Amino acid sequence: MEYLPILVLILSFVSLLAIGTPVAWSIAISSLLTMLISIPSVAAFTTVSQRMATGLDSFALLAIPFFILSGELMNKGGIAHRLIAFAKTLVGALPGGLALINVISAMLMGAIAGSAMASASAMGSILGPEMEKDGYDKEFGAAVNITSATTGLIIPPSNVLIVFSLASGGASIAALFLAGYIPGILTGLFLMIVASIWAKKKKYPVGKRSSLKSVFRTFVDAVPSLFLLVLVIGGIVAGIFTATEASAIAVLYSMLLGFFYREISLEKLPQILLDASATTAIVMLLIGASMSMSWVLSFEHIPQEISSGLLGLTDNKIMILLLINIILLVVGIFMDITPAVLIFTPIFLPVVTKLGLDPVHFGIVMILNLCIGLCTPPVGSVLFVGVGVAKTTIEKVVRPLLPLFLAMIVALFLVTYFPQLSLWLPSLFNL
Numbered sequence: 001m002e003y004l005p006i007l008v009l010i011l012s013f014v015s016l017l018a019i020g021t022p023v024a025w026s027i028a029i030s031s032l033l034t035m036l037i038s039i040p041s042v043a044a045f046t047t048v049s050q051r052m053a054t055g056l057d058s059f060a061l062l063a064i065p066f067f068i069l070s071g072e073l074m075n076k077g078g079i080a081h082r083l084i085a086f087a088k089t090l091v092g093a094l095p096g097g098l099a100l101i102n103v104i105s106a107m108l109m110g111a112i113a114g115s116a117m118a119s120a121s122a123m124g125s126i127l128g129p130e131m132e133k134d135g136y137d138k139e140f141g142a143a144v145n146i147t148s149a150t151t152g153l154i155i156p157p158s159n160v161l162i163v164f165s166l167a168s169g170g171a172s173i174a175a176l177f178l179a180g181y182i183p184g185i186l187t188g189l190f191l192m193i194v195a196s197i198w199a200k201k202k203k204y205p206v207g208k209r210s211s212l213k214s215v216f217r218t219f220v221d222a223v224p225s226l227f228l229l230v231l232v233i234g235g236i237v238a239g240i241f242t243a244t245e246a247s248a249i250a251v252l253y254s255m256l257l258g259f260f261y262r263e264i265s266l267e268k269l270p271q272i273l274l275d276a277s278a279t280t281a282i283v284m285l286l287i288g289a290s291m292s293m294s295w296v297l298s299f300e301h302i303p304q305e306i307s308s309g310l311l312g313l314t315d316n317k318i319m320i321l322l323l324i325n326i327i328l329l330v331v332g333i334f335m336d337i338t339p340a341v342l343i344f345t346p347i348f349l350p351v352v353t354k355l356g357l358d359p360v361h362f363g364i365v366m367i368l369n370l371c372i373g374l375c376t377p378p379v380g381s382v383l384f385v386g387v388g389v390a391k392t393t394i395e396k397v398v399r400p401l402l403p404l405f406l407a408m409i410v411a412l413f414l415v416t417y418f419p420q421l422s423l424w425l426p427s428l429f430n431l
Contacts, residue, residue, distance in 0.1 A: 005300045009034040009293075014334075023336050024282070027289040027343075028052065031296045038299070048292045055291025056284060059244055060166055060173065064159045064283060066247030069276040070228075070254040071115045075122055076272055077258030079225045083108045084126060086222040089210035091192075096199025097206055098131045099144045100192050106148035107155060107188045108226070115159075115279075116374060116382045120149035124389030134205050138392050143400035144195050146386035147408060150371035151191075153337070154184035154364065157232050157250070162243060163287065163338055164363040167294070167345035171359045173243040174236045175431035179360050179422040183368055183415045190407035198403065224257055237429055283338060290342035298346060307351045317355045321416050324348050325369055329409075332373020336381060340370050357419070364422045368412050372405065 012033045016026035028048065035044035087104040094100055102123055109119045124145045131141040153160050156177035165173045231253060232246045241249065258264030264272070310320060328348075331340050345366065352362045374382040377394055387394055415421050 005034050005037045005296075006302055008037055009296070017334065023339060024285040024289045027286075027293050027339055031289070031293040034296050034300070048296075051292040051295045052288035055288050055295075058166055060162055061284075061287065063162050063244040063247035064287075065276070065280040066244070066251050067157055067159050067162075068115070068279050068283070069273070070247065070250035071118050072272050072276040072279075073251065073254035073258050073264065074109075074225070074228075075115075075118045076264060076268065077254060078261045078263035079109065079257075081126065082218070082222045082225055084123075086218040089215040089218045093206060093209040094196060095206060096196045096204055098127060098134060098136060099141070099195040099199055099204075102127050102131075102141070102144050103148040103151075103188050103192045103195060106145065107151045107184065108222075109152065116149045116153050116371075117385050119152050120145055120382050120385045121389055123149065124386055128390050136199075136204050137202070137400070138390055139396045140198065140202070140400040142386050142390035142392055142397050143404055144191070145390070146375050146383055146397070146401065147404040148188065148191055149382050149386065150374050150408075151184050151188045153371055153374075154180045154187065154368055156180050156229075157243075157246070158367075159283070160337055160341060160367050161363065163341050164345060164367060167342045168349055168359050168363065171363055172426075172431055174429075175360045175426040176363055177233055177236060177243075178425040178429060178431060179364050180367075181425055182421050183364050183411065186414065186421065187368065187408060187411040190411050191404055194403050194407045198400065224260070228253055228257075237431070286336065286338045287342060290339035293339070293343050294346055297343065302347070306347050307354070310351050311354065315355075317357075318417070320351065320355060321357075321365075324351070325365070325412065325416060328366060328369040329372060332370045333376050333380075335373070337367070337370045337374060340373070341366065358423055360426060361419045361422045365412070365416050368408075368415055372408050372412070375401065375405070375408075 009030050013026055013030035016029060017023070021029070032044060032048045035048055038044075039047065084101060084105045087101040087108070088097075091097055091100040091104060105127070106119045106123050109122055124142065128138070128141050128145065132138050152158070158177070158180060161176040161180060162173055165171045165176060228250060232250050235241045235249070236243055236246050255264065310323065313323075314320060328340075328344065331344060335343075345363075348366070349359060349362060353359065374380050377383060383394065383397075387397055390397075
């Protein structure tokens, strides 16, 4: 193996991140510098730019801007308030009721909006002040909001699962969507257990028990929002439409729902479209740059070398999965989830498939793993949103975050070593 290209790639990427270069530019520039080692001519520039362009030439990727737009419409369309009201009637009377409401609402909102940052922003701005008013520590509320927001990236529809499908070379999006339900709900359940124990220890107030009438009323209010999940996932699994077509239907449904709730008007639409376009541009630039780095890695035969190296260390499935999990946990600290999926899927997927693992199962493990990175500095985008909305600091949030991190890691290892947690639902539908 020629070590110079990989050294140039790693050192240039880390150095660019260290001086504050945006992640997408860091990936693209380090890829270009690595190519200049192997092709010291203008061809390196054209190769990297061509790979960035062709990396976006995928029909499946068209679903991402549509899901981003539907998420913006849902976020601005009064959905969060209705989901919170429904969650409050379910768990408001339990220890740490408002924290549990945050987790359940974030799971529902994240799944509907398909964005962890949108969920953290919505839940933090609505529930944060309410938790503080009831005597909860601001930092604990922020920690619960930050960690629970990531569950929406596992529970479908999820843009990151679509990205993994592209990076894996064709893992079924329908199977990935179904595979995400149990791991996502399991993670949320563990977060609720930890939040409840913490709240009981701190003697936070407990809310009143809701009547069946209240539960039914709030459920009816939330049904139109929850129906989006049935419409999108049901349509894909039943083969009525593709994930891309489902994303367009999600936009139409979200818009009609926003108008029905009278939370969206024609005057608000241009700003919503502008916000969705800005988010889409960032995500697509990340994908294009990451695809160029994936090609550079392949050109230098790095995935094959890493695969041989890992399998040379041990052929024990448990140890290999442990090593991959540790590497991805470290990667998640320094890299955003989308480029990490695109870059490391081609590296680790050949290793796990040689061990007999299902690509769909590995996809869920990888994304669940990288979700933890979204809550950690220095690149934790959800961490920064959650801390910003709560008007606190990262240093103050770290202590209540640690037990919640532990809950996420326990869920990760259960999903890693018990594949049926991911594969049971897809197998029911022969996917």
